[in-house]
Amino acid sequence: MPFGDFSGSGFCGNAAAVGQLRRLIASGGMNRAVLLAGPRGVGKTTLAILAGLALNCQAPPAPGDFCGHCPSCAQLDPAWRDLPGMIAAALAFREQQAKTRAKDAAPLVLAVHPRISIYPPDGDFLTLPQARLLSERLQGKTAAGEFTTVILPGFDQARWMVQNALLKTLEEPPPRTCLLPLARNPMELLPTVRSRALQVSLGPVPEAELVAWLERQPLEPPVGGWKVIARLAQGSPGLAVSEDWAAYRELREQALALLAAGLNPGDPRSLFELTARLFPPGRAGKEKLESLTEILYSLLQDILYVTAGRAAAIRNWDCRAELAALASRLSPRHLSRAIAEADQMAAAAQRNAQRGLALEAWALRLSRGSSAAWA
Numbered sequence: 281m282p283f284g285d286f287s288g289s290g291f292c293g294n295a296a297a298v299g300q301l302r303r304l305i306a307s308g309g310m311n312r313a314v315l316l317a318g319p320r321g322v323g324k325t326t327l328a329i330l331a332g333l334a335l336n337c338q339a340p341p342a343p344g345d346f347c348g349h350c351p352s353c354a355q356l357d358p359a360w361r362d363l364p365g366m367i368a369a370a371l372a373f374r375e376q377q378a379k380t381r382a383k384d385a386a387p388l389v390l391a392v393h394p395r396i397s398i399y400p401p402d403g404d405f406l407t408l409p410q411a412r413l414l415s416e417r418l419q420g421k422t423a424a425g426e427f428t429t430v431i432l433p434g435f436d437q438a439r440w441m442v443q444n445a446l447l448k449t450l451e452e453p454p455p456r457t458c459l460l461p462l463a464r465n466p467m468e469l470l471p472t473v474r475s476r477a478l479q480v481s482l483g484p485v486p487e488a489e490l491v492a493w494l495e496r497q498p499l500e501p502p503v504g505g506w507k508v509i510a511r512l513a514q515g516s517p518g519l520a521v522s523e524d525w526a527a528y529r530e531l532r533e534q535a536l537a538l539l540a541a542g543l544n545p546g547d548p549r550s551l552f553e554l555t556a557r558l559f560p561p562g563r564a565g566k567e568k569l570e571s572l573t574e575i576l577y578s579l580l581q582d583i584l585y586v587t588a589g590r591a592a593a594i595r596n597w598d599c600r601a602e603l604a605a606l607a608s609r610l611s612p613r614h615l616s617r618a619i620a621e622a623d624q625m626a627a628a629a630q631r632n633a634q635r636g637l638a639l640e641a642w643a644l645r646l647s648r649g650s651s652a653a654w655a
């Protein structure tokens with residue numbers, strides 16, 4: 281029986297990691313820190329919550345699993361499937377309650393179950409008041425027959441001071457307590473944190489497996505089918521179901537137009553019009569630029585795949601015809617230069633309020649592909 285089958289669809293992919301956790305749960309080996317490592321949207325938080333559920337299940341159907349309907353499992357807050365929504369609600373509530381120094385006065389913590397709590401980044405990362413609150417709460421004893429689960433998303437982003445503050449707790453959690461730090465890049469954790477936690481790694485879910493899982497979800501199939509979305513999500517089920525793919529495609533249209541305009545040296549006007557539309561003067565647009573830059577990178581990467589004859593690796597599969605057309609106009613040397621220049625463009629645009637300008641300058645340089653500047 282797959283972990284989490286009570287929802288009808290089960291946990292998506294990463295059978296080895298799931299098996300490793302189930303064996304730990306069944307053998308009583310979870311009174312420790314377990315680091316879940318893996319890319320964005322691959323299911324680290326979901327798996328951590330399901331582990332917390334299994335640790336408290338009163339009628340596990342299989343060793344290390346959970347039933348989904350015993351008195352303990354029934355206490356899981358249905359809102360757990362929308363954690364961003366839960367976080368937004370908690371922050372809005374805090375905003376009403378505490379006007380000053382809110383982060384210190386009311387550290388952000390979510391309870392998805394009486395015995396499962398999540399300390400998500402408050403702003404960009406976990407704060408010291410959150411770490412203090414966590415240590416404080418763990419002083420309380422966990423009753424016999426119950427297990428406390430603490431989930432720390434994005435722990436690799438936490439400042440070292442904050443990681444350090446939790447070192448002792450990570451090394452030796454109180455009885456019947458499991459700490460689950462989550463990390464995209466475990467190498468960014470303090471080495472002392474890494475050495476104290478048992479690492480369970482999750483990887484991208486293979487395309488066929490992800491498509492099969494998506495087809496079992498109670499969701500409307502997207503335009504072009506789930507295969508296209510599975511490709512775009514790069515093996516991340518969370519991303520596949522939560523990303524606004526319509527908005528992604530809209531922005532990607534602009535990115536493709538920008539590339540095409542950049543490759544059309546005779547007519548810079550269309551380029552200026554495009555950047556002015558994307559970034560009207562006086563608007564901040566930082567997030568939009570970050571998304572656009574990410575899309576530009578993925579398109580350039582795809583063009584590299586087209587050039588190298590590796591069609592199977594193309595991420596933006598649904599616009600492979602446009603990619604092939606662009607590839608025919610960019611030499612491999614020109615292309616690698618365009619990618620390097622995109623790094624500079626992204627950095628410049630981060631600093632510069634006039635984001636359209638940085639983009640424009642980059643596209644203009646693209647148009648000089650055949651000239652000495654790119655040689």
Ligand SMILES: [Zn+2]
Nearest residue numbers: 337347350353
């Ligand atoms: Zn149960």
